[in-house]
Amino acid sequence: MSAIATAGSRPLVNLTLVRWHLTASAFFMIVSMLGGLAYSFQFNQLYPFPGIEWLSPGRVRMVHTNIAAYGFIANAFIAGLLFAIPRLTKKPIFSDKLGLVIFGAWQLILVLTIVGQLAGYGQAIEWGETPVFVDPLVLVGLVLLVINMSVPIFQTEEPGLYVSLWYFLAAFAWTGLVYFMGNYLPEFWVPGTAGAAITGLFIHDLVGLFVTPIGWGLMYFFVPLLLRKPIWSHALSLIGFWGLAFFYPMQGVHHFLLSPIPMYAQYGAIVATIAVEIVVLTVIVNFFGTLHGRSEAIRGNLALRWFYTGMIMYALTCFQCAFQVTLTFQKIIHFTDWVVGHAHMVMFGVFGFWIYGFFIELWPRAVGRSWATPRLLTIHYWATLVGLTLMVVDLTAAGLVQGFLWRGLSHWGESVISSMPFWWVRTFAGLVIIGAQGLFVYALWATARQPTEATQTAPIGAVTEPAS
Amino acid sequence: MERFGASFLIAGVITFLLGFFLQGVMPVLTLTSIPTRTIEEMASPVTSHFVQLAVDYPEEFARDFGEVSEATHAEALELGRDVYVAEACWHCHSQFVRPVSNEDLRFGPVSSPEEYQNLMNLPHLFGTRRVGPDLSREAGKHSNDWHAAHLYAPRSVAPYSVMPAYPWFFDDNKRPNKRGLALIAYLQWLGSWIDDSQLAALGDGGMQ
């Protein structure tokens, strides 16, 4: 293919595209967080834009979650894939031009999503609130992305597919299917209770079959690279992948437990959820096995520190999930802030943290300069960690208070008033988090604008490829 | 290498379809025995609150909907539902009552699949978070005026409220515009068909 013929003159990794996607990710991270913060102020009766239709809090909430997923996370993941896949396959992506088109299309999708939702065209599908007119674009964008990224995987002459690539390929198959299912079936064809089963599946699969496999795939790539040693156990990698592939897609209904959805589907989802927690444990054991004997690296290498902090959060969320999926817990915690705490712990505490690790590793390469302000990065790490932990602990406690007050049949206002201190703490935690991200964005900017003669970087662990 | 790579793509498709079958298609099949009702069917009979709306806001009602009829009721319900979606009210209000945590005592009968098998629930509005109370049995809990005041300024009727104010559902003279009327009609319709005999029959929801 022509792409291959020119490969000699093309650099393996298209660092320009990596840089652009990282920049977009940082930009949309701030947009999403400002939305979350504004919405959080609504709960303190201090919404900053009252009475403005286009900034109606409900609409801003849709922007917050959708832009977090498709702006912050997806852009950073695309940057990670653009870096990892060529390195693992020794082949560049299919086409750099197509890469540019995808970049542009994706940002257009995000802008249209924000504008559409603020104008009142959000869809009533959690995490699929992207307006109906954006959905076909997303599907086209995803197909193009998959073509661009999977061609090198199919062309590679490496002797065997590395674990990361298993995850990426499976995610490529899953993402488009999941997006189509969630955005079209319950919106146009399947009403009511059965539609709820499908949106449950969508919420779950978007996390489980898009964010999770790409996140773990990138972990399998970066962690051995930075530790300069292979993954601890190949057998555990196999169990982890196939266990996830088998059990993850069967849990959708656990988002609507004790709803009118047939009970057999609810019980099935519960069993599959508990099964996947066991699988997840094997993955975590594998990564801590890999770390064993090299744990001092966590101190010296900030990227690794983000990765392993994220993994600890992952272990915590999964542990939490195994309990909260039981009907006993559901009685109290469902519909409360407990779930919001859980969502932030996994989406931000795990995947957001991993993304910061990617930034630490990729940004210096993408801009060809070493980090200008390493100390700021350490402050960013601690402030973000403290802010998020505070937010999660606070929301979890708030959830218990709300759940028990409801069950005790106190006046609804009681639960609102009792939640107020917790909502203040959330706003405070949000301010800490967003302040930390302000420092981070400054660090990105300061690094990029250093004069070129600054030392060409070779970030830690840059030289070796992971064993495949 | 090509065949090996393809096997992961195929595995992806197969595992997706397996999950989709177990968690999506099976519930769909189980529920096909319930006939799907149209919005027009759901709009009949007209709720007493819709009739009252024409009395409470005669000029606005005549301007925006004309006469009280099943057709205008259906129109109002659909628009009200769309407004509810556009403002993402469903992020703060659920629309199903669970058989636990005394919810039937607080909100009314436990939800059953039949209630949702209609085009007003395309897409469904179950919701996953309750900042405010469940709304699936909201009909008749408050008067039309109360809803108008509440939507215009929630804290005027519930000082502790964290619900946003929606002044854009109102004209300059603070009387509801078309969207406001439609939303009130929608809220006053939610669960209006659940009569007392059903209430008694559902009682504990048969699930506990």
Ligand code: HEM
């Ligand atoms: C400045 C930091 C942040 C603040 C102040 C914030 C605030 C909020 C608020 C107020 C909600 C609505 C909760 C409710 O409906 O009761 C929310 C929901 C959500 N946020 Fe954030 N957020 C922040 C950062 C993030 C980040 C970085 C992510 C993802 C990477 C994220 C993901 C989500 C998700 C997935 C939900 C939906 C939760 C659910 O429906 O259960 N948030 N956030």
